[in-house]
Amino acid sequence: MTSDTPSGKQAKSPRNGGDQLLEVDDRLFLQSVARALYVLEAFGRDARPMSLSEIAASARITKSAAQRAAQTLLSLGYLERSSDGGLLPGRRLLDRAFDYLRSNPLIERATPILIELRKNSSERVDFSLFDDLSILYAIRLQSKRETFFATLAGRRIPTFCSSGGRAMLAHLDDAAIDDILRRSERKALTPKTITDLDKIWDKVREARREGYAYAVEESLLGEVVLSAAVLDDRRQPVAAVHIAGSLSEWTVDDFRKRFAPLAIEAARALSY
Amino acid sequence: MTSDTPSGKQAKSPRNGGDQLLEVDDRLFLQSVARALYVLEAFGRDARPMSLSEIAASARITKSAAQRAAQTLLSLGYLERSSDGGLLPGRRLLDRAFDYLRSNPLIERATPILIELRKNSSERVDFSLFDDLSILYAIRLQSKRETFFATLAGRRIPTFCSSGGRAMLAHLDDAAIDDILRRSERKALTPKTITDLDKIWDKVREARREGYAYAVEESLLGEVVLSAAVLDDRRQPVAAVHIAGSLSEWTVDDFRKRFAPLAIEAARALSY
DNA sequence: ACGTTTGTATCGTATATCGATACGGACCTG
DNA sequence: CAGGTCCGTATCGATATACGATACAAACGT
Numbered sequence: 001m002t003s004d005t006p007s008g009k010q011a012k013s014p015r016n017g018g019d020q021l022l023e024v025d026d027r028l029f030l031q032s033v034a035r036a037l038y039v040l041e042a043f044g045r046d047a048r049p050m051s052l053s054e055i056a057a058s059a060r061i062t063k064s065a066a067q068r069a070a071q072t073l074l075s076l077g078y079l080e081r082s083s084d085g086g087l088l089p090g091r092r093l094l095d096r097a098f099d100y101l102r103s104n105p106l107i108e109r110a111t112p113i114l115i116e117l118r119k120n121s122s123e124r125v126d127f128s129l130f131d132d133l134s135i136l137y138a139i140r141l142q143s144k145r146e147t148f149f150a151t152l153a154g155r156r157i158p159t160f161c162s163s164g165g166r167a168m169l170a171h172l173d174d175a176a177i178d179d180i181l182r183r184s185e186r187k188a189l190t191p192k193t194i195t196d197l198d199k200i201w202d203k204v205r206e207a208r209r210e211g212y213a214y215a216v217e218e219s220l221l222g223e224v225v226l227s228a229a230v231l232d233d234r235r236q237p238v239a240a241v242h243i244a245g246s247l248s249e250w251t252v253d254d255f256r257k258r259f260a261p262l263a264i265e266a267a268r269a270l271s272y
Numbered sequence: 273m274t275s276d277t278p279s280g281k282q283a284k285s286p287r288n289g290g291d292q293l294l295e296v297d298d299r300l301f302l303q304s305v306a307r308a309l310y311v312l313e314a315f316g317r318d319a320r321p322m323s324l325s326e327i328a329a330s331a332r333i334t335k336s337a338a339q340r341a342a343q344t345l346l347s348l349g350y351l352e353r354s355s356d357g358g359l360l361p362g363r364r365l366l367d368r369a370f371d372y373l374r375s376n377p378l379i380e381r382a383t384p385i386l387i388e389l390r391k392n393s394s395e396r397v398d399f400s401l402f403d404d405l406s407i408l409y410a411i412r413l414q415s416k417r418e419t420f421f422a423t424l425a426g427r428r429i430p431t432f433c434s435s436g437g438r439a440m441l442a443h444l445d446d447a448a449i450d451d452i453l454r455r456s457e458r459k460a461l462t463p464k465t466i467t468d469l470d471k472i473w474d475k476v477r478e479a480r481r482e483g484y485a486y487a488v489e490e491s492l493l494g495e496v497v498l499s500a501a502v503l504d505d506r507r508q509p510v511a512a513v514h515i516a517g518s519l520s521e522w523t524v525d526d527f528r529k530r531f532a533p534l535a536i537e538a539a540r541a542l543s544y
Numbered sequence: 545a546c547g548t549t550t551g552t553a554t555c556g557t558a559t560a561t562c563g564a565t566a567c568g569g570a571c572c573t574g
Numbered sequence: 575c576a577g578g579t580c581c582g583t584a585t586c587g588a589t590a591t592a593c594g595a596t597a598c599a600a601a602c603g604t
Binding site: 545546547548549550551552553554555556557558559560561562563564565566567568569570571572573574 | 575576577578579580581582583584585586587588589590591592593594595596597598599600601602603604
């Protein structure tokens with residue numbers, strides 16, 4: 001699964017869950033646009049070539065609607081045909097993601113600082129955005145040996161079990177933290193993932209004390225990650241700076257001692 | 273400018289250039305979907321927060337249409353409000369780009385090979401897709417010191433002046449090459465960019481002989497890039513493997529001798 | 545206080561979108 | 575090879591949906 005929030009506020013959209021009744025709260029809402037985006041979002045659930053019928057089923061729209069949306073998206077390059085005739089996301093989506101990164105002032109400011117951090121640390125450096133139940137990787141500066149997913153911007157990780165997520169949680173008030181943790185699925189990504197509510201709270205409180213959070217093998221075995229939160233002008237957490245290293249090269253304590261100050265400094269430089 | 277092709281085949285869309293007459297060739301084309309995408313594409317021309325009116329002007333749609341599209345995109349997370357109330361691309365676009373990379377079989381196959389190549393070369397390794405007048409970076413594995421744009425997937429570079437572009441051109445027939453070069457704007461990116469038609473042809477012919485192409489400071493001063501084309505099952509070029517190095521560390525000849533075999537081997541492994 | 549922006553909201557109209565349905569081809573299966 | 579069942583594509587009449595003009599208040603820069 002790519003995203004956990006089901007595409008914005010559904011209450012306002014004409015498509016409310018399984019209900020067939022179309023109650024239009026928002027007079028300006030374009031249902032055909034939403035349906036076209038549901039078509040694209042189907043590939044977030046199944047990252048493989050899909051037939052029109054599969055897409056229609058996944059997006060919960062009629063085959064006709066899927067047909068029209070797919071034709072339109074195909075002609076504009078946001079959908080492509082795979083070699084076997086199936087449908088795939090189109091490369092135009094890369095252009096739009098590029099625009100996102102390029103237009104976003106925070107990311108523009110963050111990039112040189114992260115590049116500097118990458119140079120000074122020689123470890124992988126990531127920049128993630130806080131997005132409710134998940135965090136979203138926006139910038140990834142790899143080290144030498146990496147996996148497929150460690151190279152990809154756009155990847156999401158649950159907030160509760162990522163160091164970046166917990167670093168950001170630490171800056172919320174208790175009620176907001178509780179709300180997020182309760183709504184989270186808390187499924188383990190590795191055998192080391194901390195899923196127990198009390199233990200997560202301990203980690204969050206620790207992050208409050210130390211000014212940074214860390215996670216050992218919670219999302220990838222053999223990896224230790226350390227993060228500091230970036231705050232906006234209202235002192236709300238919006239992003240996190242991550243430094244990730246390998247346990248084959250570092251002990252957890254050495255890694256923390258060495259890199260925590262660097263991550264905190266970078267995050268402070270990006271905060272208001 | 274992000275993309276050169278004006279969003280697919282305009283002839284089939286109801287919006288034909290400056291004409292106001294809406295002639296619908298394709299009965300399945302959803303104009304509101306297209307307009308919503310034109311709204312997003314406006315940020316490809318201006319990567320900054322924009323007002324609704326600016327967007328409407330840039331997308332060549334009425335303010336009302338822009339208003340409806342923006343509301344819809346906002347509610348679905350594909351558009352966001354900036355701190356000053358302007359509109360910006362939304363982070364949901366990153367999810368879709370992630371889906372694109374994850375669903376694409378070629379990119380899935382390419383990633384481990386590129387990671388290996390990056391490890392063996394210790395230089396920056398890129399993977400680009402052929403897209404008519406431009407090439408589109410899909411995977412970027414940075415080296416230590418990089419610039420902002422060198423880290424971003426989704427970036428486009430003109431085909432005619434990039435080593436990857438010319439490596440791919442070399443596998444087309446002469447008429448197709450001529451067609452692409454004629455339609456290209458051939459604007460210099462650096463003082464070293466080769467814009468002369470005959471000289472570009474020389475470079476393409478050289479790439480045919482050698483099995484790879486290279487470019488010295490043509491898109492970034494101080495940088496040498498070397499590329500080999502990836503062919504599909506019809507022997508048509510679809511992508512290119514790039515290795516990029518710094519002229520402060522390499523002479524052009526040494527760089528070519530050292531890395532050309534590696535790039536060619538990686539590209540062959542990805543071809544059919 | 546004045547134009548001139550902006551974003552937002554309203555509204556009657558007509559047209560663009562709707563979903564059901566039909567068609568032909570591809571692919572299995574018996 | 576006949577009889578299924580999928581597929582993608584095309585058609586069509588009805589009406590819900592999206593259309594663009596317009597109005598409005600708020601914000602801004604004189």
